[in-house]
Amino acid sequence: MIHVLRARTAWLLAMAAWLPVTFSLAQPADQGRVIEIEPTVLAERDRIEPENRMVADRLEHLLPGLMAETGIDMWLVINREYAEDPVYFTLVPQPSFAARRTTMLVFDLQDDGSVDRLSVNRYPLGEPYQVGWSGGDLEAQWQALGTLIAERDPERIGINVSSTWPEADGLTHGLHQKLMAALPEALHDRVVSAEDLVVRWMETRSEMEQAVYPHVVSIARRAIEEAFSSRTITPGVTTTDDVAWAIRDWFESRGLRIWFMPYVNIQRPGQDCEADTPFCGVSGVIQPGDVLHTDVGICYLKLCTDTQEMGYVLKMGESEVPEALVEALAEGNRWQDLLTDEFVTGRTGNEILMAAQASMANEPWGFNIYTHPIGFVGHAPGPTIGMWDLPAEVANTGDWPLYPNTAYAIEGNVAVPLAEWNGQHVQIKLEQSAIFDGERVIYLAGRQTEWHVVR
Incomplete structure (x- = not known):
C-alpha cells in the first residue's frame, strides 16, 4: 500500500x-x-533545493558525531576539476558540476562538538560553507591552506587515502605531494587516513x-x-x-x-x-x-x-x-x-x-x-x-x-x-x-x- x-x-x-x-x-x-x-519525479531545477537541504542537514547533524567517532579532528577533501574525489559531490551544494580548478574543503571539529566548515577556493562555495580563503593564484591557495591548518593546530588530520575503499581514496598523488609541501613539517606525522570517516559518512542515512x-x-x-x-x-x-x-x-x-x-x-x-x-x-x-x-x-x-x-x-x-x-x-x-x-x-x-x-x-x-x-x-x-x-x-x-x-x-x-x-x-x-x-x-x-x- x-x-x-x-x-x-x-x-x-x-x-x-x-x-x-x-x-x-x-x-x-x-x-x-x-x-x-507512478511516483512523482521532480524536474531537474526543482531537485536542487531539497538536495541542498539534505546536504546541509547531514553536515550539521551527522558529520560532527562521525568525526568524533572516528577520531578525526580535521578532515581535508582536496580535489581538482575532472579529478573529483568520490565523496566530493556528497558534500557540496548544487548546482555543482565540478571541483572548479582546485577545490579545498576543511572540516574542523570544535571543542563544543560542532564542526567549522571552510572552503579554501578561488571561487567561494557559499552556504553551508564559510570562506576560509578566496581569490588569488594557486600558490597562494596552498599557502593559505597550510597557514589555516597550522593556526588551528589539529591533532589528527584526515586525508582521503585508502588501499581498501575506492570511495576513500580520492586524494591524488600529485595533490598529496602539494599538501605535504604546504604543511609545516611539525604537522606531517599528524596526517592520517580518513577512510573510516569516509565510509561512515557514505553509508549513514540521515x-x-x-x-x-x-x-x-x-x-x-x-x-x-x-x-x-x-x-x-x-x-x-x-x-x-x-x-x-x-x-x-x-x-x-x-x-x-x-x-x-x-x-x-x-x-x-x-x-x-x-x-x-x-x-x-x-x-x-x-x-x-x-x-x-x-x-x-x-x-x-x-x-x-x-x-x-x-x-x-x-x-x-x-x-x-x-x-x-x-x-x-x-x-x-x-x-x-x-x-x-x-x-x-x-x-x-x-x-x-x-x-x-x-x-x-x-x-x-x-x-x-x-x-x-x-x-x-x-x-x-x-x-x-x-x-x-x-x-x-x-x-x-x-x-x-x-x-x-x-x-x-x-x-x-x-x-x-x-x-x-x-x-x-x-x-x-x-x-x-x-x-x-x-x-x-x-x-x-x-x-x-x-x-x-x-x-
Missing part, C-alpha cells in the same frame, strides 16, 4: 511540499509488489534521507511493473534487449540517471540451470511460458537504487501463474528472511554471511548471497555480505561491521527444482533496497511477493 508521508517534525512537513507521495517506514515487511500510482528513500525506490519498482506487462511486451515479437531499452527510455524520459544498463533475461524448460549455477538465463525473443528477470538501478535526489524482480508470460489458456512458480517465489522470500534475520548491529559482513549460510544449509534449494550496501552510489562502502564471484568470506570490506541507519540491496538467488520442468531448476533472482534501523531490516518500498504477469 502506498502511504502519504506522515511528518513527525516541522522539517518533514516542509519536505512534504515537494515530496507528495512516498512510503511509510512502518510498512509491513511483506508489502506487495504492485506500485499502482532521518531526512530515510523519509525520501522509499519514494526513490518506488520509482524503480514502478518501472519494472511497466516493463513486465503487455504494455511493453508482445510475446513472440519483443526481445529481452527491447525490454531493457524500454526500461532505460522510461527512466531517461523522466530525467532519471541510470548507473548501469538495465538487464533482462529469460528462463524456460530445456535450459542448463543447476542448483550451483551462478546465474541462469539467456537473451532472445520472449515467448509464452517464459520466466523473466530484470536488474535496474537509478539515482535520484542523490540516492541510488538496485532492484531485481521476476515476471512470467502466460501461455495460451492460462489465467494465472503456475502454482510451482508461485511456490518458488515464496522460497525466494524465505531466502530473504533467513538472510535478514542475521542482521545484528556490530556483526561484520562476513559474520552475517556465515550465519545466513548455516541457516540455509538444510533448505531444499541451492542459493547464492551477494548483498551490498547502497546509498550515494549503487555499490556503496560498508559491510560486503558475500560476492557471487569470490570465495565465501570477503577480505577487508567483508570485515566492516553493521551499523544502524544504513541501507542495503538485499541481493541473491535461490535455485528451486520444478517437476513441471522435468526437475530443471528455476532461479529466483531477487534484489530489494532496505534500511537497517539497528534492530530490523525494513524494505524501503516493499518487496516482490507476487509475480509480474504479462497477459
Whole structure:
C-alpha cells in the first residue's frame, strides 16, 4: 500500500511540499509488489533545493558525531576539476558540476562538538560553507591552506587515502605531494587516513534521507511493473534487449540517471540451470511460458537504487501463474528472511554471511548471497555480505561491521527444482533496497511477493 508521508517534525512537513507521495517506514515487511500510482519525479531545477537541504542537514547533524567517532579532528577533501574525489559531490551544494580548478574543503571539529566548515577556493562555495580563503593564484591557495591548518593546530588530520575503499581514496598523488609541501613539517606525522570517516559518512542515512528513500525506490519498482506487462511486451515479437531499452527510455524520459544498463533475461524448460549455477538465463525473443528477470538501478535526489524482480508470460489458456512458480517465489522470500534475520548491529559482513549460510544449509534449494550496501552510489562502502564471484568470506570490506541507519540491496538467488520442468531448476533472482534501523531490516518500498504477469 502506498502511504502519504506522515511528518513527525516541522522539517518533514516542509519536505512534504515537494515530496507528495512516498512510503511509510512502518510498512509491513511483506508489502506487495504492485506500485499502482507512478511516483512523482521532480524536474531537474526543482531537485536542487531539497538536495541542498539534505546536504546541509547531514553536515550539521551527522558529520560532527562521525568525526568524533572516528577520531578525526580535521578532515581535508582536496580535489581538482575532472579529478573529483568520490565523496566530493556528497558534500557540496548544487548546482555543482565540478571541483572548479582546485577545490579545498576543511572540516574542523570544535571543542563544543560542532564542526567549522571552510572552503579554501578561488571561487567561494557559499552556504553551508564559510570562506576560509578566496581569490588569488594557486600558490597562494596552498599557502593559505597550510597557514589555516597550522593556526588551528589539529591533532589528527584526515586525508582521503585508502588501499581498501575506492570511495576513500580520492586524494591524488600529485595533490598529496602539494599538501605535504604546504604543511609545516611539525604537522606531517599528524596526517592520517580518513577512510573510516569516509565510509561512515557514505553509508549513514540521515532521518531526512530515510523519509525520501522509499519514494526513490518506488520509482524503480514502478518501472519494472511497466516493463513486465503487455504494455511493453508482445510475446513472440519483443526481445529481452527491447525490454531493457524500454526500461532505460522510461527512466531517461523522466530525467532519471541510470548507473548501469538495465538487464533482462529469460528462463524456460530445456535450459542448463543447476542448483550451483551462478546465474541462469539467456537473451532472445520472449515467448509464452517464459520466466523473466530484470536488474535496474537509478539515482535520484542523490540516492541510488538496485532492484531485481521476476515476471512470467502466460501461455495460451492460462489465467494465472503456475502454482510451482508461485511456490518458488515464496522460497525466494524465505531466502530473504533467513538472510535478514542475521542482521545484528556490530556483526561484520562476513559474520552475517556465515550465519545466513548455516541457516540455509538444510533448505531444499541451492542459493547464492551477494548483498551490498547502497546509498550515494549503487555499490556503496560498508559491510560486503558475500560476492557471487569470490570465495565465501570477503577480505577487508567483508570485515566492516553493521551499523544502524544504513541501507542495503538485499541481493541473491535461490535455485528451486520444478517437476513441471522435468526437475530443471528455476532461479529466483531477487534484489530489494532496505534500511537497517539497528534492530530490523525494513524494505524501503516493499518487496516482490507476487509475480509480474504479462497477459
